[in-house]
Amino acid sequence: MRRIISILLENEPGALSRVIGLFSQRGYNIETLNVAPTEDVTLSRLTLTTTGDDKTMEQITKQLNKLVDVVKLVDLSEGAHIERDLMLIKVRASGAMRDEIKRTTDIFRGQIVDVGPNTYTIQLTGTGEKLDSFVAAMAEADILEVVRSGVAGISRGEKVLRL
Amino acid sequence: MELLSGGEMIAKALEDEGVEYIFGYPGGAVLHIYDALFKTSKVPHVLVRHEQAATHAADGYARATGKPGVVLVTSGPGATNAITGIATAYMDSIPMVVLSGQVATHLIGEDAFQETDMVGISRPIVKHSFMIRRAEDIPATIRKAFHIATTGRPGPVVIDIPKDCTRPDAKFEYHYPETVKLRSYAPAQRGHTGQIRKAAKLLLSAKRPVIYAGGGVILGESSELLTRLARKLNYPVTNTLMGLGAYPATDRQFLGMLGMHGFYEANMAMHHSDVILAVGARFDDRVTNTVSRFCPGAKIIHIDIDPTSISKTVAADIPIVGPVQSVLEDLLDILESLQEKDPKQPDTAALGRWWQQIDEWRAKHGLWTGRRYGESDRIMPQQVIESLYRVTGGDAYVTSDVGQHQMFAAQYYKFDKPRRWINSGGLGTMGFGLPAAMGVKLAFPDMEVACVTGEGSIQMNIQELSTCKQYSTPIKIINLRNNYLGMVKQWQDMQYEGRYAMSTYEDSLPDFMKLVESYGHVGIQVTRLEELDQRMEEAFAMKDRLVFLDIFIDPMEHVYPMHVAPNGAMKDMWLSKNERT
Ligand SMILES: Cc1cc2nc3c(=O)[nH]c(=O)nc-3n(C[C@H](O)[C@H](O)[C@H](O)COP(=O)(O)OP(=O)(O)OC[C@H]3O[C@@H](n4cnc5c(N)ncnc54)[C@H](O)[C@@H]3O)c2cc1C
Ligand SMILES: Cc1ncc(C[n+]2csc(CCOP(=O)(O)OP(=O)(O)O)c2C)c(N)n1
Ligand SMILES: [Mg+2]
Numbered sequence: 001m002r003r004i005i006s007i008l009l010e011n012e013p014g015a016l017s018r019v020i021g022l023f024s025q026r027g028y029n030i031e032t033l034n035v036a037p038t039e040d041v042t043l044s045r046l047t048l049t050t051t052g053d054d055k056t057m058e059q060i061t062k063q064l065n066k067l068v069d070v071v072k073l074v075d076l077s078e079g080a081h082i083e084r085d086l087m088l089i090k091v092r093a094s095g096a097m098r099d100e101i102k103r104t105t106d107i108f109r110g111q112i113v114d115v116g117p118n119t120y121t122i123q124l125t126g127t128g129e130k131l132d133s134f135v136a137a138m139a140e141a142d143i144l145e146v147v148r149s150g151v152a153g154i155s156r157g158e159k160v161l162r163l
Numbered sequence: 164m165e166l167l168s169g170g171e172m173i174a175k176a177l178e179d180e181g182v183e184y185i186f187g188y189p190g191g192a193v194l195h196i197y198d199a200l201f202k203t204s205k206v207p208h209v210l211v212r213h214e215q216a217a218t219h220a221a222d223g224y225a226r227a228t229g230k231p232g233v234v235l236v237t238s239g240p241g242a243t244n245a246i247t248g249i250a251t252a253y254m255d256s257i258p259m260v261v262l263s264g265q266v267a268t269h270l271i272g273e274d275a276f277q278e279t280d281m282v283g284i285s286r287p288i289v290k291h292s293f294m295i296r297r298a299e300d301i302p303a304t305i306r307k308a309f310h311i312a313t314t315g316r317p318g319p320v321v322i323d324i325p326k327d328c329t330r331p332d333a334k335f336e337y338h339y340p341e342t343v344k345l346r347s348y349a350p351a352q353r354g355h356t357g358q359i360r361k362a363a364k365l366l367l368s369a370k371r372p373v374i375y376a377g378g379g380v381i382l383g384e385s386s387e388l389l390t391r392l393a394r395k396l397n398y399p400v401t402n403t404l405m406g407l408g409a410y411p412a413t414d415r416q417f418l419g420m421l422g423m424h425g426f427y428e429a430n431m432a433m434h435h436s437d438v439i440l441a442v443g444a445r446f447d448d449r450v451t452n453t454v455s456r457f458c459p460g461a462k463i464i465h466i467d468i469d470p471t472s473i474s475k476t477v478a479a480d481i482p483i484v485g486p487v488q489s490v491l492e493d494l495l496d497i498l499e500s501l502q503e504k505d506p507k508q509p510d511t512a513a514l515g516r517w518w519q520q521i522d523e524w525r526a527k528h529g530l531w532t533g534r535r536y537g538e539s540d541r542i543m544p545q546q547v548i549e550s551l552y553r554v555t556g557g558d559a560y561v562t563s564d565v566g567q568h569q570m571f572a573a574q575y576y577k578f579d580k581p582r583r584w585i586n587s588g589g590l591g592t593m594g595f596g597l598p599a600a601m602g603v604k605l606a607f608p609d610m611e612v613a614c615v616t617g618e619g620s621i622q623m624n625i626q627e628l629s630t631c632k633q634y635s636t637p638i639k640i641i642n643l644r645n646n647y648l649g650m651v652k653q654w655q656d657m658q659y660e661g662r663y664a665m666s667t668y669e670d671s672l673p674d675f676m677k678l679v680e681s682y683g684h685v686g687i688q689v690t691r692l693e694e695l696d697q698r699m700e701e702a703f704a705m706k707d708r709l710v711f712l713d714i715f716i717d718p719m720e721h722v723y724p725m726h727v728a729p730n731g732a733m734k735d736m737w738l739s740k741n742e743r744t
Contacts, residue, residue, distance in 0.1 A: 010347060013294065014282055025287045055474070062471040068291040068311065071347040163346070 002031070003057055004076040004083055004153045006161055007046040007064065011037065015069035019046065022067065028052060028060050032085070032128070032150030040163075043071065047153045049128070072161055080156040086123070086149040087131045088113070092142035093120040101141055108134045119144065127151075167337040169298035169329035170199030173262065174206070176305040179339040182206050182233050184224060184605055186217040190237025191277060192264025195329035209605065209634055212626040214241050216598035218248020219624070222257050223599025226585045227560055228606045229384065231258040231312050238264040239277030242323075243284065247592060249319045250288040254589025255405060256382055258317035260308045261285075267327040268296070281323045290318030298328040299335045310343040315350025316469040317382055351468055354485030354493060362440070362464040362481045363497040367505075369438035370513035371460075371520075372398045375421065378405030378588070379443015379467060381581040383487035386410065389442060392495055397514060399521055401429040403444050404573055407584040412577035413557075418521065419530055422450040423726045424570045427528035427736060427744075430724065432521055433458055434734035441465045443487045446477040447589070456732035466490050528724075528738055530574055535739075541717040542692050544568060544643050548575035551613060551641060554699045559611040560585060560603045564596035564620030566650040568643035570722040572615040594623030597640065601627060604636040611703060612638045618672055619648045628682035631709050639702050640711040642675065645718040653721045657737075675713045684709040 009015050016035060023030050028050060035046040050060060057075075064070050076083070093101050098120070105112060105122050108130070114121035124134055128151055135146065155161065167175060173196050177185065185208045189197045200208060211217040214236045221232025232252070236245045242263040252259045266275040282292045291311050293304050301324075308320040366372065380389050386409050393400045393416055400410040401421040410417055419426030421433055433439065439461045444450070451457045454476050465472075465479035466487055473482045483490055502508060525532045536545045548571050551559070561576055562585040563569040569586055578584045585603060587595040600614040621642060631638065643649075651666040676686035685708050689698045695714070702710040727735040727743060737743045 013296075014286075014292075017283070018286060021286050055478075059471065059475060066469070066471055068345065068348050 001053070001057070002049060002051050002077070004047060004049050004081065004151060005061065005064070006074050006076050006153055007048070007070055008038075008072040008161060008163070009035075009044045009046050010069040010071060011042050011044045012069055015044070016046070018067050018069055019064065022063055023050075026059075026063065028056065032148070034150035034152045047151055049151050071163065074155070074161050076153045076155060079159065081153055082156060083127055083151045083153040084125050085128045085131050085151050086125045087134070088121060088123055088147045089135070089138070089143065090119055090121045090145040091138060092118060092144060094118045097141055101138070104134075104137050108137070110134065164336045164338060166334040168195070168199065168331045168334055169301055169324075170195040170331060171203055172298070172301045172335065172337050173305070173324070173329065174199045174204040175337060176302050176339055177206050177233065178204060180305065180309050183230070184209055184221075184602075185233050185235050186211055186221045186224075186602065187235030188214050188217055188237065188241060190241050190264065192238035192266060192326045193235060193241075193324075193329075195326065195331055196235065196262070196264070196324070198331065199329070208235070209601075209630065211598065211630050213624065214244035215248050215594065216601075216624050216627045216630065218245050218252065218259070218261065219592075219595050219598035220602035220605075221259055222248060222252045222595075223562060223585055223602030224606050225252070225257050225259055225602075226599070227582050227603040229582065231260055231309060232602065234259065234261040236261070236263050237277070238266055238281070239279045242279055242281040246284060246288070249285055249321065251587050251590045251592045251595060252319045253288045253290070255378060255587065256317050257319065258312040259319040260305075260312050261319060261321045263321060263323050265294070265323045265325040268325045269327070271325065281321060285321045288319070289321050290316075292321040292323065294323045295325060295328045298333060301328065302337060302339050306340050307343050307345065310345070311348065351485045352489065354466065354483040354490035356493065358481055358483045359490060359493045360497055362483060363494055363501055365438055365462060365464060365481060366396070366440060367498065367501060367508040369398075370510055371435060371437045371517045372396070372440065372509075373418075373432050373436040373438075374398050374400040374440045374442065375403075375433065375444055376400060376406045376409045376442045377403040377444025379487055380406055380409035381443075383443060383468070385443075385487045385491055386581040388488060388491040388495070390414075392491055392498075395495070395498065396509060398440075399432055399518070401425070401433065403447070403450060403588075404586070405588045406444060407573060408578035408581040411579040413579055420573055421733070422447075423452070424574065424722050424724065425450075426530045426574070427724050427738065428521055428524040430726075430733045430736060431524045433461075434732055435520075436461045439463045441479070442491070443467060445472040446475065448476070451477060452726045452728065452731045452733050452735065456730070458733060535723065536720065539717045540692075542689070542695060542714060544571045544645070544716045544720055545575050546692065546695065547641065547643060547714050547716065548572050548615070550695050550699045551615070552576050554696065554703050555611050555613065559583070559613050560600075560607065562586065562596045562600040562603060562612070562614045564614075564616040564623075565591045565593045566617045566620055566648065567645070567653060567720075567722050568615050568617045568620075568649070571643065593620040596620060597624050597627045600638040600640075601631055601634070601636050604638050605634065613641055614638055615641045615643065617649060618642060618644050618646065618668075618675075625678070628679060628684060628709070632683045635707070637705070637707050637709050640709070642711065642713045644713050644715050645720075646672065647718055649718070650722075656721065675711060679709075679711040684711060686711045686713060689714040
């Protein structure tokens with residue numbers, strides 16, 4: 001089962017490598033990983049998506065919690081949450097395809113953020129699934145590059161992950 | 164406030180931390196530290212002959228005393244040589260602080276001379292690690308390192324120290340913090356009362372209970388509590404390899420070690436039990452045999468301070484996260500009040516039948532009640548351990564290396580006290596025994612310390628005979644000489660039709676008598692059974708000499724019982740070369 005784990009991590013050198021090392025060392029999957037500073041300079045916020053059966057997931061959360069640099073952790077998939085992935089996708093856009101691509105982008109509520117004589121760069125945010133469907137919808141076009149941020153997530157409502 | 168250099172702060176902080184010994188080896192990156200130690204420190208430093216031995220000696224010291232072991236090594240090769248010992252300590256949850264030198268800050272990342280990414284290399288085998296970035300952080304970091312190493316589930320902590328942070332000309336105000344604040348580290352202090360209450364009820368309802376106690380009982384200083392609990396309930400107790408001594412081995416309620424080479428009665432009792440109380444034990448694969456066939460009728464209560472140990476391999480029915488000491492105290496209280504209300508629990512008739520069954524197992528194949536080794540005109544390894552037990556009155560500290568000799572020692576030396584049995588269980592590190600014995604002897608100079616080893620293992624850190632000379636550590640080395648990598652040979656006998664691929668040394672073994680004499684110690688060779696006890700006594704009578712007993716044993720002996728694998732359950736064992744359950 002897919003899970004979204006969100007972590008407050010000490011903003012210390014080497015902290016991220018402990019998290020990633022844990023996954024490779026113990027043979028767990030990381031599907032996406034997103035990490036950036038927060039409003040508190042001493043903390044980074046990390047969101048990762050992973051898959052595994054319940055027993056594996058239990059071990060993953062316990063092992064992560066055991067890392068001294070992990071300050072707090074929540075499994076967002078246990079409750080209502082919002083997840084967003086950001087994609088930048090560069091496609092060949094010439095001739096009739098230019099309109100076609102523009103239309104599909106609009107349908108997905110994406111934005112064309114860079115226009116070249118023969119290329120478009122499109123920005124799209126949404127769940128991982130939505131981005132996957134967009135890529136599928138672009139099958140006709142010539143995709144030159146896909147860059148995704150990985151899922152960033154947050155709980156809905158009053159629930160917060162903070163110190 | 165004093166003004167001290169980085170190196171001096173390290174020396175002072177170790178003193179303030181109450182460190183009794185530093186085990187280490189110098190080199191370029193730590194020369195400022197060594198100079199500071201030389202000039203100012205009251206903490207004695209033990210110069211080993213290889214950094215691996217420094218970690219094992221510190222580890223042996225830690226296992227025997229319960230205090231953290233301290234290691235100081237240089238960067239690059241000094242640091243990498245320490246890795247095996249750090250991993251050994253990590254696997255057995257031993258508190259240790261390792262200070263490693265690092266190249267100067269401005270050289271990091273340039274493949275500088277003797278640069279190695281110690282924090283990176285050690286990452287999967289430490290409880291935590293630090294890299295010093297500013298000299299003024301040294302005291303607080305050292306305090307944190309000791310705090311993390313010794314609390315919760317203990318383990319090794321590495322502090323990597325760039326050379327420029329220790330330079331003598333930069334001085335700082337020194338202040339050693341008394342307390343540590345770590346917002347992201349808070350090991351459990353108490354178990355959940357509701358869970359403990361549930362556990363107490365389940366325990367009292369048991370008809371075929373077993374207490375399965377491991378290294379956590381020793382690490383958590385709770386042998387007495389465990390013994391109190393077991394006696395109160397009259398429940399049988401088995402110990403893991405790491406737990407030996409947590410419950411007195413000569414007690415009637417003791418079933419012996421369990422697991423791959425565990426006692427018949429212990430493994431049978433586990434398999435047929437209805438309630439297992441696991442305390443500070445981690446359901447290791449050397450214990451469980453095939454997990455899906457593990458103790459099919461048993462409900463499991465699992466007490467452990469580390470949540471990751473619980474339901475990792477075998478699912479617990481009642482998990483209790485907490486230190487064994489407070490959890491057992493709470494459990495005893497609750498049991499008492501439950502029994503006051505209902506004195507008919509536990510069911511003494513059922514328990515009586517259970518003990519009768521256990522006694523039948525004991526009589527049939529018990530390791531101590533039945534004779535589990537053959538008659539031979541050669542010395543049997545088990546007889547050597549029995550002799551060691553007799554001559555030391557069962558009260559020695561026994562370290563061991565890894566192999567058959569380790570299992571014979573674990574099976575035949577009856578440890579009545581915790582911290583007396585000192586071996587590498589989780590990593591199974593050959594070369595552990597001699598340096599560990601050194602560390603133990605330094606901690607307890609008046610106690611007998613024996614290192615049970617094999618001619619394979621002892622050669623992995625034999626250079627430490629020189630350290631033993633320098634620091635006068637008169638340990639006794641009991642070499643169970645079978646002329647094979649015996650444990651490897653046993654597997655080859657059992658699974659590879661006796662093809663001894665690389666488990667013999669042909670004629671290349673050294674003359675151990677001459678070897679130990681050249682290091683200034685005493686060697687005694689024993690080849691006949693009749694002289695075994697006498698030679699053993701002679702060795703231990705030489706109080707202030709290191710004696711190496713080279714005892715020629717029957718090379719064909721195997722360690723039994725041995726779990727049947729693959730697909731075996733706890734109850735499936737080879738009992739000898741041609742008998743199995
Ligand atoms: C050749 C060889 C053969 C072996 N054969 C066997 C065998 O037959 N039988 C056997 O048992 N082992 C055997 N082993 C050892 C085995 O590999 C494991 O090391 C051992 O079984 C683990 O012991 P343990 O479960 O007691 O856990 P340990 O490794 O001692 O771990 C201790 C546990 O207690 C917890 N703990 C620590 N402190 C506390 C506290 N204060 N409160 C609560 N919990 C705490 C820890 O979190 C951990 O889960 C063998 C090893 C070798 C090298
Ligand atoms: C460092 C290391 N290398 C390899 C092994 C694998 N191993 C386990 S037991 C053993 C043989 C040990 O031989 P010896 O020390 O003579 O003991 P014996 O089994 O003969 O009693 C080996 C090679 C190990 N445990 N540790
Ligand atoms: Mg041997």
